[in-house]
Amino acid sequence: MTDFIQVATLDDVAPGKMFRVELDGRRILLANTNGTIYACDEMCTHEDFSLALGALQGDCLKCSLHGSRFDLKTGKALDEPAEEDLAVYPVKVEDNSIFVAIG
Secondary structure (H helix, E strand, O other), rough: OOEEEEEEEEEHHOOOOOOEEEOOEEEEEEEEOOEEEEEEOEEOOOOOOOOHHHHHOOEEEOOOOOOOOOEEOOOOOOOOOOOOOOEEEEEEEEEEEEEEEEO
């Protein structure tokens, strides 16, 4: 059984924006694209660089250091130099609360 933990509210992650949280010692990035909330690791898999400094492009997240893009739905690395996929986590929204499961 997957345990979901409340990490934020919808007010924290406006459409087109990102919000960083810490959950069980992990830095998690929440992203709101067109009203859908995604959760992924906050650090780029290519370099130890914060993806919170990047940009949302549709359902993709672009790292501002070297330009690698990641699919927010699957975590798949879409562009070099990143070759390793990004960890993504299940999200559920109830009322105004955002819950993420990492284990």
